[in-house]
Amino acid sequence: MQPSLDSLHQILGADSLLTEADDLAQYGKDWTNQYTPSPMAIALPKTTEQVQAIVQWANEHSVSLVPSGGRTGLSGGAVANNGELVIALDKMNKIVGFESSTQQVQCQAGVITEQLQQFALDNNLYYPVDFASSGSSQIGGNIATNAGGIKVIRYGLTRDWVMSLTVVTGKGEILTLNSGLIKNATGYDLRHLFIGSEGTLGIITEATIKLTRQPTxxxxxxxxxxxxxxxxxxxxxxxxxxxxxxxEFFSEEAMQKVMSHHDLPRPVETEAPFYCLLEFDATSEDILEKALGCFEHGLENEYIFDGVMSQSQQQAEELWKYREYISETISSQKPYKNDIAVTPDKVSDFLQRVDAIVANEYPEFEVIWFGHIGDGNLHLNILAPDEMDYAEFTKACEKVNPLIFEVLKELGGSISAEHGVGLLKKPYLNYTRSEAEISYMKGIKAAFDPNNIMNPGKLF
Amino acid sequence: MQPSLDSLHQILGADSLLTEADDLAQYGKDWTNQYTPSPMAIALPKTTEQVQAIVQWANEHSVSLVPSGGRTGLSGGAVANNGELVIALDKMNKIVGFESSTQQVQCQAGVITEQLQQFALDNNLYYPVDFASSGSSQIGGNIATNAGGIKVIRYGLTRDWVMSLTVVTGKGEILTLNSGLIKNATGYDLRHLFIGSEGTLGIITEATIKLTRQPTxxxxxxxxxxxxxxxxxxxxxxxxxxxxxxxEFFSEEAMQKVMSHHDLPRPVETEAPFYCLLEFDATSEDILEKALGCFEHGLENEYIFDGVMSQSQQQAEELWKYREYISETISSQKPYKNDIAVTPDKVSDFLQRVDAIVANEYPEFEVIWFGHIGDGNLHLNILAPDEMDYAEFTKACEKVNPLIFEVLKELGGSISAEHGVGLLKKPYLNYTRSEAEISYMKGIKAAFDPNNIMNPGKLF
Structure with a gap:
């Protein structure tokens, strides 16, 4: 039975508790789309203390909570399809502090990634974690999935930029984890434990993020x-x-689709099975010369067929389009996506084996590869044949998953590189994490969330 | 009552279980020196499986275990003063794998830091984590305390270079945590939990470490x-x-002691209250010019009195000596050391307040400051007056500790920047970590080590 929401109204004020069907539908799901939203209500707290009061209320009334950021996730981590109360951080969207000498900026969890990137630029600095959803994703959500993206090879993951966290645990306690310290050897780093925990241990309400120098x-x-x-x-x-x-890399199939969909010319004269997009900060003539030297070495030794180098920022942006437009270009074909990783030295072996599996099982399926090959993160997109029913297609792809994940397991790879586990990858977690590891994770969860109210059913 | 060691003999072989008084004294302590070693025996396993067998044996017989690396710690983390069995990783000292394309090297936990640094150089690469004890400290121990040192401002801590860990948990289970993957968003990162856990959750037996490009x-x-x-x-x-x-920074007092002890000339003509040592990789003329520009700006704006820049590698090494020799120079005066941190913007405020406290409480004590000021990590060394009894001196310093740590707490600082908590800082843990945090840490410990056999009494 659903508890009365009266006391929640008192905690939040009337304008911050939504129960209209439209709101429930909107806030009850992320970009995953496979799940039908059915939350109990949407809470929009304005302070860490309000979040704490909600968690305490939820513990008292045995209500499950789903923390919700920009809901751009692709693994169903922010889906509320089981009568949960959604805690959306949208109203905690302020940058509340900045110390220029340490280049640290204090963000409420609901700050949009792009908002932080812009704040950095306004202060002649740079927030280098960047990905397709940066216009909607929130800092809290990025931290909860340890978001990666296109600059990881140089700048690392979200994890590498988090200097402090304020969280409300599943028990309803407020913790401040680290205080912007670079060195702090005082026991278990609970900050790192919360990073990537997908809202299953508690709710991130504030974070201090480090910025860096701008590329030039x-x-x-x-x-x-x-x-x-x-x-x-x-x-x-x-x-x-x-x-x-x-x-980055992508296949000729991806290239053709982008050129045709966006009416773009072929960027390099020679057609090839694969394309790599390299970016670097040419801070000196010396670096440009080194890059040209590497390029020539590749031509001579025939591991490069052809290439083009940007001569201006505008040209650099033009070249990025061929990579950036892929997702959107194929979206109309409702691709079945798999976000997976191996170490970079195993990419070629892995990719060939997966191609063989799909060709063998479903020769009529088209496969589009692209991804962050420099860090071993591949986005495998299987496209449905035009005539095929979508549910049937999804089912067929799910049948292939274990075959692909067996190869991943053999190569020590990950079934989720940067999208998290959520609901979507939960059935496959044991391909990357051992039973013993999962059991320790459950032990940790029990310590932070003994009543299992924090995003239950996600992850494991 | 002490259990029979017969079955341990069977696990390890006779040459790998030490019980002689000399061995017990040697392996029962680290560099901390305040504690009297009294281990039951010293086990020297050769494989992860032998470590597992020891942990299982210890669980059966309720024997406490102390993991032991190079025993260079300064917080008593590797001290066995309570009849524990020491597990020393000395015989697991091999580099067992290297993949040049990912620049990842697989080390057994007993590999010495310098051995890894040399391996990197031999492969035209670089392991950038460096500190005074690198000739003796082991990789496993470095990871267990998340060792930092002198290059953190550019290269981060040990944490930032660990791509995989093999551990034996307190329950006696072998876990492989991550497999060299850069991106792996599959739940709680137990690797990061073990980094800095000071042997209280389990024993690190192997690690994959990332290397990087050499500075030029x-x-x-x-x-x-x-x-x-x-x-x-x-x-x-x-x-x-x-x-x-x-x-880096150090005070004129430190400068004078080093010059006099090592018969070195004053490196910069002008005497000043403090000295900073900056190092950078001058990969191009452009960077050298920028550095000179910054230097001149400092002279003009009077935040620099004077300075000297190295013109060769030899001269760079000469200049480093003034900083590197400090610890050894003052060691004869048995300094009471405190390894503490604040964020870099608070260093000056903190240092002045601590100076005032010491001057007020013990005007006869000499204070030597030095440390990694770029990351906010200060080494406070209080020197005993010649005539003072050492035990009395230590007691006096311990009386000052809470006053210093109160200031640290107010500034959000850490009571242990890079030396860990161990036995020495345990009484002060609550100045940096809240009661709630400590309670969650204990919950985590219980999940990994339910019988509390792993380094009990350390940390909390």
């Missing part, structure tokens, strides 16, 4: 590659001399 | 500084343009 001359190299086996050599050669800020 | 032209600037208040400005100005690889 981002330069893009688009390369045509004869075979993926050669990418290892290519990556090694460039990384020996240059701090790459991005190292 | 490390250049040192030694600066004379009129007052510490100005260091913030100094740091900001250099960091705006340059990736500093080190930013």
């Amino acid at each position: 001359n981002l330069t893009v190299l688009m390369l045509a590659i004869p075979e993926l086996d050669k990418v290892k050599e290519l990556l090694n050669n460039f990384q020996k001399d240059i701090d790459l800020t991005a190292f | 032209n490390l250049t040192v600037l030694m600066l004379a500084i009129p007052e510490l208040d100005k260091v913030k400005e100094l740091l900001n100005n250099f960091q705006k343009d340059i990736d500093l690889t080190a930013f």
Whole structure:
């Protein structure tokens, strides 16, 4: 039976508790789309103390809570499909402090990624974690899934930029984890435990984020590659001399779709099975020369067919489009997505084995590969044949999943590189984490959330 | 009552279980020296499986275990003063794998830091975590305390270089945590939980460590500084343009002691209350010019009195000596050490307040400050007056500790920046971590080590 919401009204005020059907539908799901939202209500707290009061209320009334950021997740981590109360951080969207000498900025959890990026630029600094959903995703959600994106090869993951967290645990206690300290060797780092915990231990309400120096001359190299086996050599050669800020790849199939959908010319003359997009900060002539040297070495040794280097920021942006437009281009074909990772040295082996599996099981399915090959993160997109029923197609893909994940397991890979586990990947968690690990995770969860009210059913 | 060691003999072989008084004395303590070693025996396993068998044996017989690396710790984390069995990783000292394309190297936990640094150099790479004890400290121990050192400002802590861990938990289960993956969003990152856990959750037996590109032209600037208040400005100005690889400081008192003890000339003509040592990789003329520009700006604006820049690697090494020799120089005076941290913007305020406290409580005590000011990590050394009894001196210092830690707490600082908590800082843990945090830490410990056999009495 649903408890009365009267006391929640008192905690939040009338304007901050939503129960209209439209709101329930909107706040009850993320970008995953497979699940039917059915939350009890939507709470929009304005302070950490209000979040605490909600968690205490939920413990008293055995109500499950789903923390909700920008709801751009692709694994159903922010889905409320089981009568939960959604705690949306939308009203906690302020940047509340900035110390220029430490380059640390204090954000409420609901601050939008782009808002933080802009704040950094306004202060002649840079927040380097960037991805397609940065216009909607919130800092709290980014931290809860340890979001990655396109600059990881140079700047790391969200984890690497979090200097402090304020959280409300499942028990309803407020913790301040680290206080912006670079060095703090005083026991278990609970901050790192909350990063990537997908709202199952508590709710992140505030974070202190480190900023960094702006790049000055981002330069893009688009390369045509004869075979993926050669990418290892290519990556090694460039990384020996240059701090790459991005190292992306995509297939000729992806290239063709983007060119046709967006009416764009072929960016490099020579057609090839794969393309790599490299980005680096050409802070000196010396670095540009080194990059050209690597490029020539690749041409001579035939692990590069052809390539083009941007001569201006505008040209760099033009070249990025071929990579950035892929997701949107194929979205009309409702691709079945898998966000997976292996170590970069195993990418070629993995990709060939997955291609063989899909070709063998479903020769009529089209496969589009792209991703952050520099860090081993691949986005596998399987496209439904036009005539096929979508539910049937999804089911077929789910049948292939265990075959793919067996290969991943053998190679020590991850069934979720940067999208989290949520509901979608939960059935497959044991391909990446052992039974013993999962059991310890449950032990940790019990310590922080003994009544299992925090995002229950997600992760495990 | 002490259980029979027969079954341990069977697990390890006779040569790998030490019970001689000399061995017990040697393996029963670290560099902390305040504690009297009294272990039951010393086990020297050769494999992860042997470690597992020992942990299972210890659980059966309710024997406490103390994991032991290079025993260079300064907080008593590796002290066995209560009849424990020491598990020393000395025989697990091999580098067992290397993948050049990912720059990842697989080390057994007993690999010495310097051995890894040398391995990196031999492969034209670099392991950047470095500190005074790198000739003896082991990788496993470094990870268990999340060791920092002199290059943190540029390269981060040990945590930032650990790609995988193999551990045996207090329950006796072997876990492989992450497999070298850069992106792996599959639930709680237990790897990060073990980093800095000081052997209280389990024993680290193997680690995969990431290496990086070698610096090419490390250049040192030694600066004379009129007052510490100005260091913030100094740091900001250099960091705006340059990736500093080190930013150290020490006082004129430290300078005088080093010059006199080692018969060295004054490195910068002008005497000043404080000195900063900056290091950066001058990969291009451009960077050198920027550094000189920052230096001149400092002279003009009087936050730098004077300075000298190294013109060769040899000269850079000469300049480092003034900083590196401090610990050894003052060691004969048996300093009472405190390894503490605040955020870099609060260093000056903190230091002045501590100086005032010590001057007020014990005007006859000499205070030597030095440390990694770029990351806010200060080493406070209080020297005993010649005539004073050492036990009496220590007691006096311990009386000052709460006064200093109150200031630290107020400033959000840490009672242990990089030395860990162990036995020494345990009484003060609540100055940095809240009661609630400590209680969650205990909950986590109970999940991994329900019989409390792993390094009991350390940390909390």
